[in-house]
Amino acid sequence: MKYRLLDFLVEPNTGEGFDLHVFEEKIIDSMPLSEGKKCSSHCFRLNKDSDGIDSAECQKCPRHEVIQGKLVSKVSRIEYPVINGIPRILPSDLLQPLVQNVHNDYVRRFGKQFAKLGHLNYEVENEKKKTVEAFGYQWRTFVDNYDYFKDIMLSFTRPFMDEADYAGKLLLEVGCGSGRPGVASCKMGAEVVGMDISEAVESAYTQSLKLPGFHVVQADAYAPPFRPVFDVVYSVGVLQHIPSPEKALLGISKVVAPTKPLLLWIYGKRELWYQPIEWSRTLTRKMPLNALRIVSIVLAALSELFLLIPYRLMKASSLLSGVAEKIPGRIYAKYPFRENVVGWFDRLVAPVTYYFSEADIRALLEKTGFKDLKVHARKDASASWVIWATRK
Ligand SMILES: C[S@@+](CC[C@H](N)C(=O)[O-])C[C@H]1O[C@@H](n2cnc3c(N)ncnc32)[C@H](O)[C@@H]1O
Structure with missing residues (x-):
């Protein structure tokens, strides 16, 4: 975790910022220098006002990697772990088994440091638990497909974002998987915060160790733990796999800044030839x-x-x-x-897959607080939509 991530993170229930307790930090000498953007008001690494910080310090900041630590919300003192460099800001139903079963080494080493672990107590659907398992496996198994992904990424975001539109932008990606879209976005000049609910974040994290502008967080689209500070919030190939796309869009709407866009790529109603694939999914999933x-x-x-x-x-x-x-x-x-x-x-x-008509997605976005919708049919591939919207 780079210190700069603290400039964007909040506790999703209360909206409070976090204090960071560092248990283990590493210096990554091979990390390229960043552009040296300053954090909004406070430098969390040097614990000073950002105004007084030399930009050379900001350029070197991504070399300081927090490997193990704890985030504590400023007022309510709600705690979330930073495990293997990744903040895990998940609902308790997912966080408890994750720390007990998957990252028990972290519990053994740092368990005593926690008084109030997690606080997100909404129900996690069974389908979502299966989704976490399926995609956690997928994106830790298929990890050799970053080099050609820029072209695919642009096919998800055109006509609303072309290559030149990424430069200098701060982006939030919902459902970053192994980090392929985030890596492509960074290489086109953006700074990207990638969040995902599954252990796919472990693969994305490996990429973030090479890119000064790539951050990774494990969190649920129902409760994204961020301030609405992003130039664009995007999500490609994710909404159709969430048990309640409506709850996800309501969550996402809270992190889209007023006047700034949300960009989605989602499945459309598939052609007739696709039907046998859908039928076979009852077995394959x-x-x-x-x-x-x-x-x-x-x-x-x-x-x-x-x-x-x-x-x-x-x-x-x-x-x-x-x-x-x-x-x-x-x-x-x-x-x-x-x-x-x-x-x-x-x-x-995928345990859950929805296929949206244009009318479905328009109605859903309007209901969840979006306006000025632009819906574009993606070219040369199975039916799907690229969508651009702003918050009401
Ligand atoms: C089909 S993959 C797409 C990954 C990535 N966007 C890409 O194009 O390579 C869907 C991703 O959405 C994530 N996901 C599913 N439900 C989610 C949720 N509720 N919150 C955040 N991420 C979620 C999955 O873990 C998975 O990594």
Whole structure:
């Protein structure tokens, strides 16, 4: 965790800022210097007014990495752990098992330092617990797909954000997974806070150790722990996998600053050919995750053979190139085989998947406090929407 993250974090129940207790800090000499942006009023690392801080100090700040620690809300003294460099600001139903079962080493070492661990006591749906498990596995297994992701990322955010629109922006990503979108956004010049509910954050965190402008937090879209300070809040490929998209949008609406946009990429109502995939999901989402991984490799190989190779051949022929553009899944022809594998795994593993019509998503956004909606159909891929909205 970089100290600068404290400038954005708040306790989600009360909106209070946090004090940070550092148990373990590391200096990362290989971390590139940051642009040297100052924190809004206080430097949390040097414990001084930001005005008095030399910008050379701010440039070096990301080299100071808090590995283990505790966040304590300023008034109510509610505590959340920072485990392996990641603040874990989760509802108690998820936080307790996470610390007891997954990060028990942290409990053994620092458990005695806590008086009031967590305080978010809303109910966590069973489907959400399964989602945490499925995506936690997915994004700690498929971690070799960062290099080509910029192109995919731009296909999720155009026409509202093109490459030049990322430079200098402060972005919040809801559902950052392994950090692929966040890494791409940072490489296009943004500073990014990526949050995710699952252990996918562990993979995103590895990336954050190389990028001075990338921060990672484990939290739930129902209660995002941030001040509304971001130039854009975005979420790509996430809303359709949340048991209540309405509760998620209500949570997200609290961290979208007035006049600043929310950008979403979500599934649309899928074409007829997609139906067998949806039917097979009743079976695949119950499969052991390692077995589903093998199934995904086989399906990717079959789609390569029967769809993508014919697509490439037809594209090359002047007579058939129009027909080629009707082949399902053709977008994967642009990317390495491993993207096709993760694509199959992703669509088959998710415990919850909604397919939104344009009317559905418009109604949902209006109901959850958004206005000035712009809804754009994403090109050259299965039906999906890119959405731009501001808060009422
Ligand atoms: C299909 S993945 C997309 C990941 C990433 N946006 C990408 O495009 O590579 C969906 C992600 O949403 C996360 N997620 C699901 N429900 C969430 C919630 N309630 N709050 C935050 N993240 C959530 C999952 O853990 C998963 O990493």
